[in-house]
Amino acid sequence: MKLAQELEILFSADQIAQRVREMGKQIERDYDGKDLVLLGVLKGSFLFISDLARSIDLPLAVDFIGLSSYGEATESSGVVKITSDLSKPIEKKHVVIVEDIVDTGLTMRYLLDNLATRHPASVKLCTLLHKPARARTKIPIDYLGFQIEDRFVVGYGLDAGEKYRNVPFIGVKKHG
Numbered sequence: 001m002k003l004a005q006e007l008e009i010l011f012s013a014d015q016i017a018q019r020v021r022e023m024g025k026q027i028e029r030d031y032d033g034k035d036l037v038l039l040g041v042l043k044g045s046f047l048f049i050s051d052l053a054r055s056i057d058l059p060l061a062v063d064f065i066g067l068s069s070y071g072e073a074t075e076s077s078g079v080v081k082i083t084s085d086l087s088k089p090i091e092k093k094h095v096v097i098v099e100d101i102v103d104t105g106l107t108m109r110y111l112l113d114n115l116a117t118r119h120p121a122s123v124k125l126c127t128l129l130h131k132p133a134r135a136r137t138k139i140p141i142d143y144l145g146f147q148i149e150d151r152f153v154v155g156y157g158l159d160a161g162e163k164y165r166n167v168p169f170i171g172v173k174k175h176g
Contacts, residue, residue, distance in 0.1 A: 003164055007155065007171030011146060016128075016156055016170065020048065023126060023143045024055025027096060031058060034094045035121070041111070042066040042084060043165070044100030047157040048128050052098060063087055069107045080110040090120045099127040100157050102141060103134040112139070129153065129170070146170075 011019075027036075038056075040049035042064050053062055066084030095115060102108050108125065115123050126143035133150040154160050155167035 003167050004169070004171075006174060007164070007167065007169075008174050009169050009171045010148065010151075010153060011156075011170040013156075013168040016145070017051065019145045020051045020128075021055045023145060024052050026143060027052075027126065028056045028058055031056075031060075031094055031096075035092070036060040037090055037093045037095045037120075038062045038098050039086070039090070039095050039115075040064045040098045041100070041107075044157045044159065045098045045128075047165075048100055049098040052126070061088070061093075063090075065111070067107055067111060069110075080107050082114075086118075090115065090118050092119070092121050095120045095123045096143070097123065097125045099125065101129040101131065101153070102127045102139055103131040105135050105137040105139040108139045109137045128156070129158075 036058060038049055038053055038060055040046060040062065049062065053060065063086050064084065065086055066082065067080055068083050069080045097111065099108065112123060124142035125140065127141055128145040130141055130144055130147050131150055132147065151172050153170050153172055154164035155170045157165050158170065159165045
């Protein structure tokens with residue numbers, strides 16, 4: 001893949017697949033017998049939620065919410081807007097938010113506060129990546145794939161100006 005040649009690999013496709021399976025099994029244990037909704041945050045979580053859902057052997061619903069705080073920039077603006085809302089109510093359901101990355105926490109704080117007004121039975125957060133060095137608010141992460149240092153990562157759904165989402169691993173752009 002030509003795009004892949006521009007990147008240094010942080011987490012291989014195999015490492016990601018293994019960790020996603022582990023997270024799926026933990027969610028499966030925690031939600032057995034409950035009315036579970038996986039809520040993907042668009043666009044970055046689309047590959048992650050697909051693999052995660054297939055690793056959970058329980059009846060579950062999948063929904064999506066579109067949030068924007070970056071625009072075309074690589075730095076969160078801190079201003080969050082809903083670009084696409086849920087398709088069904090989540091009242092009395094157990095919701096697991098599926099996010100690609102939590103860095104400043106501002107987008108997730110907005111989403112957690114917004115979802116609370118919709119009266120779910122519970123809300124937990126599953127994120128593939130967490131960048132604690134960038135945190136500006138404390139966010140409880142219930143299921144964590146990998147903690148990373150403060151670098152701009154792409155691949156496996158994460159983008160830079162809408163590019164690199166389709167790369168099967170997570171990496172950083174090579175300099176040069």
